[in-house]
Amino acid sequence: MANIGDVNDQDFQSKVLGADKPVLVDFWAEWCVPCHMVSPVVEEIAQEKGDALSVAKLNVDDNPEVTKKFGVMSIPTLILFVGGEERARVVGARGKDAILREIEPQFAA
Amino acid sequence: MERDVPDTRSVVILGSGPAGLTAALYAARANLEPLVLKGIDAGGQLMLTTDVENYPGFPDGILGPELMEQMEKQTARFGAELLHQGATRVDLSERPFGVWAGDEEWRARTLVIATGASARWLGIPGEDTLRGRGVSSCATCDGFFFRGRDIVVVGGGDSAVEEAIFLARFGTKVTVVHRRGELRASKIMQDRAFANEKLEFVWDSVVEEVLGGDSVESVRLRNVKTGDTSELPTAAMFVAIGHDPNTELFTGQLAMTPTGYLVVEEPSTRTSAPGVFAAGDVVDFTYRQAVTAAGMGCKAAIDAERFLEAEGH
Numbered sequence: 001m002a003n004i005g006d007v008n009d010q011d012f013q014s015k016v017l018g019a020d021k022p023v024l025v026d027f028w029a030e031w032c033v034p035c036h037m038v039s040p041v042v043e044e045i046a047q048e049k050g051d052a053l054s055v056a057k058l059n060v061d062d063n064p065e066v067t068k069k070f071g072v073m074s075i076p077t078l079i080l081f082v083g084g085e086e087r088a089r090v091v092g093a094r095g096k097d098a099i100l101r102e103i104e105p106q107f108a109a
Numbered sequence: 110m111e112r113d114v115p116d117t118r119s120v121v122i123l124g125s126g127p128a129g130l131t132a133a134l135y136a137a138r139a140n141l142e143p144l145v146l147k148g149i150d151a152g153g154q155l156m157l158t159t160d161v162e163n164y165p166g167f168p169d170g171i172l173g174p175e176l177m178e179q180m181e182k183q184t185a186r187f188g189a190e191l192l193h194q195g196a197t198r199v200d201l202s203e204r205p206f207g208v209w210a211g212d213e214e215w216r217a218r219t220l221v222i223a224t225g226a227s228a229r230w231l232g233i234p235g236e237d238t239l240r241g242r243g244v245s246s247c248a249t250c251d252g253f254f255f256r257g258r259d260i261v262v263v264g265g266g267d268s269a270v271e272e273a274i275f276l277a278r279f280g281t282k283v284t285v286v287h288r289r290g291e292l293r294a295s296k297i298m299q300d301r302a303f304a305n306e307k308l309e310f311v312w313d314s315v316v317e318e319v320l321g322g323d324s325v326e327s328v329r330l331r332n333v334k335t336g337d338t339s340e341l342p343t344a345a346m347f348v349a350i351g352h353d354p355n356t357e358l359f360t361g362q363l364a365m366t367p368t369g370y371l372v373v374e375e376p377s378t379r380t381s382a383p384g385v386f387a388a389g390d391v392v393d394f395t396y397r398q399a400v401t402a403a404g405m406g407c408k409a410a411i412d413a414e415r416f417l418e419a420e421g422h
Contacts, residue, residue: 032250033156033174037149040193060253071323073254073345074241091241095149095195097211 002050003043006057009065016056017084022107024055027067027077034093038076041096049100052107080106117216118144119422120413121208123196124223126153127399128389130180131406132221132413137187139414144217145184146210148195153177153225154352154390155399164399176399201362201382218422219384219413222359222371223406226352226390226397231263235319236348243325243345248272251345252279258344261286261328263316269349270294270302276347277307284341286311288333311341319346354391363387370394378409386412 004023007015016023026042028035039057046055060067060075070079070086080088080103087106090099120136122129125147136143155161155173162170171179185191192210200207205216228246230236236244245251252260252275260280262273265287277283285302290312292299302308311330317338318329327342354370356363364372364381371380371387378386388405390397 029253031253034247034250037193041149071242073243073324074245074247074251076250077241089241093149097197 004056121217128402128406129223131403132410133184133189135410137189222387224355264349
């Protein structure tokens with residue numbers, strides 16, 4: 001439940017921006033090697049923080065609109081959306097602790 | 110209350126580039142059951158390259174990430190344990206050494222440090238704030254976003270030229286800015302660079318500032334000979350000016366060069382702490398090749414094995 005799975009240009013509005021819970025979106029692509037290192041970390045975060053947070057993945061190859069709209073020009077990029085607004089952004093492959101340090105103050109009660 | 114006794118290992122290896130994985134392969138084949146803490150940039154710098162054409166045994170070249178995948182498979186086959194974590198703290202003051210990754214903790218009778226080196230940044234205004242918005246150090250990760258745009262690459266070595274050639278697949282024009290009057294890159298890379306019609310060169314110049322709002326719009330250049338400054342419009346700046354060794358964890362615990370590389374007793378891989386060995390780019394600022402790193406990884410495993418034998422383990 002905490003892991004929404006893949007989102008795309010069409011359902012980004014409803015599944016991410018319109019979500020009740022904060023959503024951490026993992027912008028990635030198949031050819032991006034560091035992205036494959038970050039994805040398992042994001043899944044771990046989903047398991048640990050699932051009560052407070054959802055996670056989703058957006059493939060930048062297939063979804064140019066959302067990618068462009070949020071000015072993603074480097075992957076992996078993680079963006080935390082709370083109530084439809086960007087609250088935090090983590091660029092590059094980082095460890096779980098480093099990611100949580102950036103995003104946790106933005107969604108923790 | 111019983112206290113958890115941390116797992117004690119004969120060999121703990123930090124890093125999973127060619128040095129770390131070769132050390133793991135040799136240690137595993139010596140039945141030392143090595144533990145490898147791969148680190149968040151698992152696979153090392155080769156993961157960020159495209160074709161590796163100078164690793165012996167691959168006449169048609171091999172992709173960096175594929176080479177690392179093959180090495181990892183080979184180590185796993187002989188029983189190395191690989192964890193997708195990086196060490197966050199080490200205590201080398203007593204043996205067995207303490208190694209931590211977050212809350213997890215191990216004891217290591219010997220330690221092989223193969224944490225490699227990370228891309229160096231320019232440290233100029235705008236670089237940090239526009240990182241991920243046009244400023245990058247990974248062409249293979251981010252080149253895609255600048256299709257049909259102008260791109261700047263800073264640097265003049267092999268990696269700068271390789272990045273520039275790769276980025277020419279995407280960009281309309283790729284301008285290489287180099288602080289000297291000629292490239293440091295190898296002859297073969299230079300020939301390729303000068304043959305590529307999309308590449309342009311700005312010599313004797315440095316980038317002083319990255320300019321832009323939501324994303325990179327231009328860079329300010331300064332000619333180091335004339336002192337003249339100019340602005341070059343660009344959508345992206347890729348930095349390829351070299352690397353710094355990943356040795357923060359060992360500050361104050363191991364002997365280092367003034368620039369932070371670990372010092373070893375050549376031709377061995379022994380560091381200043383008995384039982385701690387180091388291999389690859391964390392030591393080597395001269396050759397820095399996948400194959401030399403692999404060779405040093407092999408030496409480190411053999412050094413560790415002999416150290417353990419001498420201690421009666």
